[in-house]
Each structure stands twice: as C-alpha cells, then as structure tokens.
Amino acid sequence: MISSIIFCILFLSGSLFFAINVKKIRRNILLGRDVDLSGNKDSRLKTMMLVAFGQQKMFSKPIPAILHLFLYAAFIITQIELIEIIVDGVSGSHRVFRPSLGGFYTFMVSFIEILSVLAFIGTIAFLSRRNLIKIPRLTQNELNGWPKLDANLILLAELTLICFIFMMNGADEVLYSKRLSHAQNLNDDSLNLSISKHLGPLIFGGLSEQGLHTAERIGWWGHIAMVFGFLNYLPFSKHLHIVLGFPNTYFSNLQKKGKFATLESVTDVVAPNFDPAYVPKTDPNNPQRFGVKDVQDLTWKNLLDAYTCTECGRCTSACPQNITGKKLSPRKIMMDTRDRLEEVGKNIDANKGTFVDDGKSLFDYITKEEIWACNTCNACVQECPVNIDPLAIIMDMRRFLVMEESKAPNELNLMFNNTENNGAPWQFSPSDRANWTKEI
Amino acid sequence: MSEIKVNTMAEMLAAGETPEILFWVGCSGSFDDRAKKITKAIVRILDHVKIKFAILGMEESCTGDPAKRAGNEFLFQMQAMQNINVLNGYGVKKIVTGCPHCFNTIKNEYPSLGGNYEIVHHTQLVQELIDQGKLTVQGGVFKGKKIVFHDPCYLGRGNDIYEAPREVIKKLDVELAEMKRSRAKGLCCGAGGAQMFKEAEKGTKEVNNERAEEALGLNPDIIAVGCPFCNTMMTDGVKHFNKEDKTKVLDVAELIASANDL
Numbered sequence: 001m002i003s004s005i006i007f008c009i010l011f012l013s014g015s016l017f018f019a020i021n022v023k024k025i026r027r028n029i030l031l032g033r034d035v036d037l038s039g040n041k042d043s044r045l046k047t048m049m050l051v052a053f054g055q056q057k058m059f060s061k062p063i064p065a066i067l068h069l070f071l072y073a074a075f076i077i078t079q080i081e082l083i084e085i086i087v088d089g090v091s092g093s094h095r096v097f098r099p100s101l102g103g104f105y106t107f108m109v110s111f112i113e114i115l116s117v118l119a120f121i122g123t124i125a126f127l128s129r130r131n132l133i134k135i136p137r138l139t140q141n142e143l144n145g146w147p148k149l150d151a152n153l154i155l156l157a158e159l160t161l162i163c164f165i166f167m168m169n170g171a172d173e174v175l176y177s178k179r180l181s182h183a184q185n186l187n188d189d190s191l192n193l194s195i196s197k198h199l200g201p202l203i204f205g206g207l208s209e210q211g212l213h214t215a216e217r218i219g220w221w222g223h224i225a226m227v228f229g230f231l232n233y234l235p236f237s238k239h240l241h242i243v244l245g246f247p248n249t250y251f252s253n254l255q256k257k258g259k260f261a262t263l264e265s266v267t268d269v270v271a272p273n274f275d276p277a278y279v280p281k282t283d284p285n286n287p288q289r290f291g292v293k294d295v296q297d298l299t300w301k302n303l304l305d306a307y308t309c310t311e312c313g314r315c316t317s318a319c320p321q322n323i324t325g326k327k328l329s330p331r332k333i334m335m336d337t338r339d340r341l342e343e344v345g346k347n348i349d350a351n352k353g354t355f356v357d358d359g360k361s362l363f364d365y366i367t368k369e370e371i372w373a374c375n376t377c378n379a380c381v382q383e384c385p386v387n388i389d390p391l392a393i394i395m396d397m398r399r400f401l402v403m404e405e406s407k408a409p410n411e412l413n414l415m416f417n418n419t420e421n422n423g424a425p426w427q428f429s430p431s432d433r434a435n436w437t438k439e440i
Numbered sequence: 441m442s443e444i445k446v447n448t449m450a451e452m453l454a455a456g457e458t459p460e461i462l463f464w465v466g467c468s469g470s471f472d473d474r475a476k477k478i479t480k481a482i483v484r485i486l487d488h489v490k491i492k493f494a495i496l497g498m499e500e501s502c503t504g505d506p507a508k509r510a511g512n513e514f515l516f517q518m519q520a521m522q523n524i525n526v527l528n529g530y531g532v533k534k535i536v537t538g539c540p541h542c543f544n545t546i547k548n549e550y551p552s553l554g555g556n557y558e559i560v561h562h563t564q565l566v567q568e569l570i571d572q573g574k575l576t577v578q579g580g581v582f583k584g585k586k587i588v589f590h591d592p593c594y595l596g597r598g599n600d601i602y603e604a605p606r607e608v609i610k611k612l613d614v615e616l617a618e619m620k621r622s623r624a625k626g627l628c629c630g631a632g633g634a635q636m637f638k639e640a641e642k643g644t645k646e647v648n649n650e651r652a653e654e655a656l657g658l659n660p661d662i663i664a665v666g667c668p669f670c671n672t673m674m675t676d677g678v679k680h681f682n683k684e685d686k687t688k689v690l691d692v693a694e695l696i697a698s699a700n701d702l
Contacts, residue, residue: 060625258598259548263513267553270517274525291511320628320651325644373641376509376633377593382624398511411638412510419515423501424467425637433465434497436476437446440483 007089007224014228021235025307028345032300033288037251044250047387052249057385061314064129067122071158074119075242077112085224094182095172095191102186110194113169116162117195123158130155137313142332147311150237157233161226168219169193170200175212177201244308245386251301252387257378260395265290266403291399294361295341298393305388306338315380315390321373328373330380330390336365337393362397371397372409444487448497449530459494461486461565462532464546466539467502468668474675475538475668481697482538482562488702489574493536499526503545510634517553520545524555535559538693540595540667541632547599561595563605563666563692570611579613580699585661587695588617590651590674591626592667605666605692612699617658627651629665629673636669652677656687663689 037044050056055072058065084097098105130138130151143151173196175181177189190197204215234240241248264281265288271278282288292298315330316322322329340362348355374394381389401407408416415425423430452459463486469479486493504519523546527535535557537543543561550557560568569575587609595601602623609616621627630640630647640646652674655663663678665671668691675689690698 256544256548256599258544258594260508262517262549262552266513266517270514270521271553273518274521290513318625320630320647321641321643323627324640324647324650326641327643328641369641372638373635374633375593375628375630375635375647377628378597379593379625379628382597395509395511399513400511402511403514408510408512409638412634415506415510415634415637416512416515419502419504419507419519423519424471425502425506426467426471428467428471430498430501433470433500434446434448434495436465436470436479437495437497439476440444440446440480 001092004090004092010224010228011086011089014232018231018235021232024345024349025235025240027348028341029300029303029307031296031341031344032298032303033296035299035301037301040254043254044252047252047254048246048250051252051385051387052245055385057383057387060383064126067125070115070118070122071126074112074115077108077115080108081112082227085220085227089224095184098191099184099186106192109169110192113165113193113195116165120159120162123155123162127152127155127159137317140313140316140329140331142329142335143311143313147238147335150239151311153233154237154239157226157230161223161230164219164222164226166196166199166219167215168223169196171204171207171212171216171219173197173200174204174207175209175216178209178212180209180212181216238309238311241308241310241386244304248304248308249387251304253381253389257381260376261392263290263399289400290403291401292362292393292396293400293404295337295344296355297400298337298396302337302389302393302396303341305390305393306334306341308386309334309338309388310386311335312385314383314385315388318379318383320375320377320379326373327367328370330394333366333370333390333393334388337362340365366397368401368407370394371401374398444483446483447494448499449494449532450497450499452494453530457492458531460492461534461536462527462530463493463495464503464535464537464542465495465500466537466542466668468672469538470500472668472672474671478668478671478691478693479538481691481693481702482536484697484702485562485566485569485575485693485700486536488700489569496526501526503542505541505545506634506637508545508549509632510637516549520550520553520555524550524553527555527557532557536562536565538562538668540592540598541669544594544598561601561604561666563595563608564601566608566693566696567604570608575696575700577608577611577696577699580701582612582614582662582695582699584614585612586615586617586659587612587662587664588619588655588658588660589622589664589666589692590619590629590655590670591623592665592670593626593628593632595666596626597624605664608692608696609664612695617660619654619658621654627654629667629670629677631669631673636672646677646680648673648677649680652681656681656683660687662695663687664692664695665689666692 058068087096088094129135172181173191176191179185204212268280268282289297311331313331319330344355347358371394381391418427419425422428465479468475501523502519504516508516540561547559570577589605589609629651663674665674671689671691678684678687678689
C-alpha cells in the first residue's frame with residue numbers, strides 16, 4: 001500500500017515535471033517563424049519510417065550503426081515492459097501479465113533481456129569510443145565541458161539502468177525457483193528468462209531470503225527511478241533525438257537539396273520592376289527581416305532541428321571546411337542555435353512571458369568567420385541521420401549580413417558589383433560574352 | 441576541325457527558326473579561358489549529332505547563383521527575373537547547361553519566380569544521346585586509361601544525379617575508379633557557396649588540395665569533372681602536388697569530344 005502511494009507520487013510528479021519541460025520546449029520551438037510543412041503526408045510518413053524508425057542513414061557508418069541499433073531496439077522494446085512495471089507499481093501486483101500471457105510473456109521479457117545485454121555491450125563500446133579510442137568527431141573542441149559530460153552521463157545512466165534490470169530479474173529468478181517470489185507461481189520452477197535464469201543464481205544464489213527480496217526491490221525501484229530520472233533529464237540533455245527524431249524526419253525537406261528557399265519578402269520588392277501587376281505575397285503591415293539575426297527569425301523547423309541534434313558530429317566530419325581546419329562546424333551551428341534559443345526561453349520565463357531585448361543575437365554565438373566559410377555543399381545535410389539542415393541556418397545568417405547589414409566580405413561585394421554591372425561575377429564586359437563563338 | 445556556326449536565339453528568331461534546345465553557356469563557360477574549352481566541346485557534340493541549338497549570346501546574364509549562395513537574394517532575384525524575361529520572351533522549352541550551378545538554379549530556383557523549363561546538365565544530355573543511338577562513343581585515345589570522377593555538389597547531392605556522368609565515362613572503355621568520398625559522400629572541390637570569389641578562412645589546408653590529394657591517391661590518368669568551377673579547383677590542386685604531367689583534369693564533355701575526334 002505504502003509502496004503504491006510512493007510509486008504513484010513518483011509517477012505523477014515525474015510525468016508532471018516532464019510535461020512542464022516539454023511544454024517549454026514546444027513554446028521555444030514555436031518562437032520560430034511559421035512555415036507550412038503540412039502537405040505530402042505520404043512522403044513524409046515514408047521518410048519518417050525509413051530515416052527515424054528504420055535508421056536508414058545511420059548505416060552509412062556500419063559499426064556505430066549496429067551498436068546504436070542495439071540501444072535503439074532495447075529502448076523501443078523495453079517500453080512494453082514498462083507498462084507492466086507501471087501497473088505493478090500502482091496496484092501492488094507483481095509480474096501482473098505473466099499468468100495471462102504465459103509463454104509469450106517469457107518470450108517478451110527474454111527478448112528484452114537479450115537486447116539489454118546487447119545494449120550493455122553497445123554502451124560500453126560508445127563510452128570507449130568517446131573516452132578511450134577518442135574518435136575525432138566525438139572529441140572536437142565544441143564538445144568540451146557540458147556536452148562531453150552530458151554524453152557520458154547518458155551512457156552511464158544506460159549502464160546503470162541495465163544493471164538494475166538484471167538485478168530485478170536475476171534476484172526474482174532465484175526467489176521464484178525457491179517459490180518465494182511475489183509473482184504468481186504457475187507450477188514451474190523458473191521464470192525462464194533467457195539471461196537472468198543463468199545470471200541470477202550466479203550472482204544472487206548465495207543471498208538469504210531477505211537479501212534476495214531486498215536485491216529484487218532495489219533492482220525494481222532502481223530501474224523505475226532511472227526511467228523517470230532519465231525522462232526528466234532528457235529536456236536538459238542533447239538526447240531529445242530519441243523523441244524528436246520522429247517529428248523532425250517527418251517534417252524533412254522533401255525537395256532537392258540544391259533548391260534553396262526563395263524569399264518572398266524579396267520577391268515582393270523585386271517583382272514589381274518586371275511585372276507592374278504583381279500582387280505582393282507578404283503582409284506589408286508586418287514587414288519581415290531579410291535573413292536571420294536571432295532565433296525568432298528562424299523557422300520552427302530550424303528550431304526543431306536544434307532540439308533534435310544529438311551532437312553526433314557526422315555533419316562536421318563530412319564538412320569540407322572543417323576537415324581542412326576551418327572554424328566552421330555544422331554541429332556547432334546546431335548547438336549554438338539551441339543554446340541561444342534556451343537563453344531566449346529563459347529570458348521569457350524571467351519576464352512573465354515576454355522576451356525582453358538582451359542586446360544579444362545568434363551572432364553572439366555563431367561568428368561571421370564560420371558563416372562565410374561554408375561551401376553550401378550539403379554534405380552536412382546529407383550526413384545527418386535525423387535530417388537536420390544546418391545549411392539553412394548558415395544561409396539565412398548570410399542573408400542578414402548581406403541584405404540588412406551590408407557586411408559581406410569585400411571580395412564578395414566585388415562579385416556582387418560585377419554581377420550587377422556586367423552580368424557575370426567577374427569583371428568582364430557583357431559584350432564579350434559570346435566571343436568564344438568566333439574561336440570554334 | 442570544321443568551323444561551327446553558333447546561332448543566338450535572336451538570329452534564329454530572325455531566320456524564322458526554332459531551336460530544339462537552348463545551350464545555357466554560363467559565365468565561366470563564356471569568359472574563363474579553361475572553361476571555354478568545355479563550352480566548345482559541348483558545342484562540337486551538339487553540332488556532331490545535328491541538334492538544332494542556340495545560345496542567348498549577349499542576352500545571357502549570370503543566373504544569380506553566386507549572389508544567392510552569398511546571401512544576396514535581391515541580386516539573385518533581379519538576375520533571375522531578368523533571365524526569365526528573356527527566356528520566356530523566346531518561348532524557350534528545353535535548356536542544356538555546361539555548369540551544375542546554372543543547372544541547379546534554373547531547375548530549382550527559377551520556377552517559383554515564373555521560369556519553367558525542361559533542363560538537363562550536359563552529362564545527362566550526352567547520356568541521352570548515347571542511349572538514343574544518336575551518339576556513338578568509343579574509347580579512342582582514352583581506351584584503358586584510369587579515370588576518376590569527382591562529383592559536383594550541385595549535380596550530385598544537390599540534384600541526385602550521380603550516374604549520368606559515370607555511364608558516359610564508362611562508354612570510353614576506361615577503368616573508372618572511385619574515391620572513398622564519392623556520390624552522396626563526395627567532397628566539395630572548395631568553390632561552392634561563393635568561395636570561388638573569396639579567400640578561404642584560416643585553416644590548415646585548402647579544400648581543393650584535400651580533394652585533389654584524394655583523387656591523386658588513386659593515381660589516375662584523368663580526373664573527370666562536370667563543372668567548370670570544379671575544373672579550376674581540381675586543376676589547381678593537381679598543380680599543387682606537381683602532378684599536372686601525369687594527371688589531367690578534363691570535363692566529361694571534353695572526354696567525349698576528344699574520343700570522337702570532334
């Protein structure tokens with residue numbers, strides 16, 4: 001009874017705290033400009049199923065893809081077991097589904113156990129890739145400090161969680177074989193859980209009855225405490241991709257990557273020169289800034305991208321500029337965008353729901369040096385396993401620098417002048433354009 | 441080498457003729473001495489297969505690609521609308537470009553500004569001509585040579601065109617080698633995003649050298665490209681490693697034209 005009450009308090013407060021933070025993230029994302037991504041439901045669903053659910057793009061790097069698949073599969077399947085744990089926790093029952101599900105129950109929990117072992121191996125491998133082998137993309141400068149700690153904390157939490165699962169199941173196996181388990185006995189001698197059947201007696205075989213019950217309860221409570229802890233850690237970590245990977249791929253750019261957005265606000269200024277009957281597309285009473293100065297100028301999809309990024313750095317390791325030692329890192333663009341967005345969010349929280357100008361912008365996080373280095377080659381966009389588009393942010397920041405601030409590098413201003421005056425980016429006379437035809 | 445008369449749209453119109461296809465030459469192909477050779481190779485192929493084509497000549501202007509990638513959407517749209525006016529004025533239906541940047545801009549960014557055309561990159565057109573039996577290609581001087589193809593970003597990742605240039609090269613009876621970073625994983629030559637027009641930011645290496653080094657690692661006779669900007673960058677990269685005597689940088693159009701003695 002008391003344990004049920006404690007569980008309900010833990011469950012409700014954990015869920016409530018999570019919901020509050022989810023609401024905050026949602027509010028922050030919706031600070032972005034609106035963009036209509038509602039059409040093409042079939043293609044969107046297909047993209048989400050392939051890229052997020054099917055992990056399609058992960059497999060361009062097979063080793064981390066397989067390791068990640070272990071964790072991903074374990075995470076997805078464990079959600080089923082969580083249902084039982086919640087029912088047991090609220091009602092005070094123990095392994096409530098076992099009598100009715102019978103063999104299927106044994107199969108499911110055994111399957112989860114096997115995946116948990118694989119996930120354990122995967123997590124150890126991930127920890128060593130970060131801390132021992134020091135894979136370059138996982139140890140670059142932009143990860144110093146909190147991002148590195150964040151990544152390691154998540155991996156350590158996963159290890160702990162898996163240990164609790166085997167503590168819970170292993171001790172229960174020993175108890176069950178001695179007919180001391182709180183699970184209803186079905187006239188058999190074992191829960192028959194694939195791993196715990198062997199691991200349980202090995203580790204907990206020597207414990208007294210009281211010791212076994214204590215171990216089982218520590219495992220059970222430890223597991224559920226980790227689940228709620230992890231759930232509430234998510235909004236503060238880089239790990240939101242486990243949830244946001246799905247909507248983010250659903251709202252993927254479905255067009256050719258070479259097609260960059262056309263700014264309608266610019267068309268409204270340019271088009272009347274060519275077509276006097278042109279009808280403006282944007283609201284003249286609500287003039288838009290050209291390009292992006294701060295996070296509110298980005299679209300909600302750009303901001304969803306920022307929250308979805310798990311800082312894996314595949315984008316950065318494919319970036320031609322980063323590979324050749326330049327400061328630009330597409331991952332850092334995403335991390336900076338999120339950091340600035342969270343700063344804006346906290347500003348809103350502190351000022352009763354309205355943003356009070358803090359004299360800062362996204363340019364306090366992302367420097368011009370980074371913005372101007374980009375080759376717009378789309379390698380980062382191609383690489384991202386959850387279809388994040390760092391290039392869109394870079395492009396919009398360039399637009400702001402050029403069209404609002406007139407702060408392009410001098411050589412580019414020269415190129416603009418040439419294009420405007422000569423119809424070519426170089427200083428050639430337009431009358432010489434067809435000279436080559438005389439040489440053939 | 442026979443003399444070829446290249447008509448402009450204006451000349452064709454005056455003669456009461458309509459070309460099958462407009463050849464969009466591009467700024468690089470019009471003005472850059474190296475790229476002009478690619479332009480001429482494309483023209484020789486078009487002439488060889490007797491396609492009735494025309495250019496805009498002095499009426500062609502920059503598509504606005506470099507301006508757009510550099511963030512100057514105003515200048516881009518000015519250029520685009522001016523070009524669209526000209527193209528629509530002539531009732532242009534089909535366009536071939538010698539440059540993936542012109543190709544991408546006209547294909548993807550002109551429609552929402554009122555310019556809708558069927559557009560192909562020259563490697564696609566060549567493949568089409570071969571498939572239709574209008575162009576026969578044999579190895580000729582290239583037979584048995586080792587060729588590595590460098591994917592232009594705006595043809596490959598930008599528009600998912602990876603096979604056309606490769607299919608064309610394979611017809612030359614050559615050994616087509618692949619870099620580790622090819623197709624969707626292709627590494628930029630360093631020119632895109634208006635970098636062609638400015639100095640690189642501070643770093644440890646030039647992007648074109650990184651890419652040329654990768655290509656040269658395969659010890660090819662030829663680095664094949666499909667973009668005049670990639671051509672410049674890769675040529676400079678090959679020179680950086682003093683390999684210009686061993687490895688030539690050639691456009692796919694140049695390969696086909698030379699192989700056919702055009």
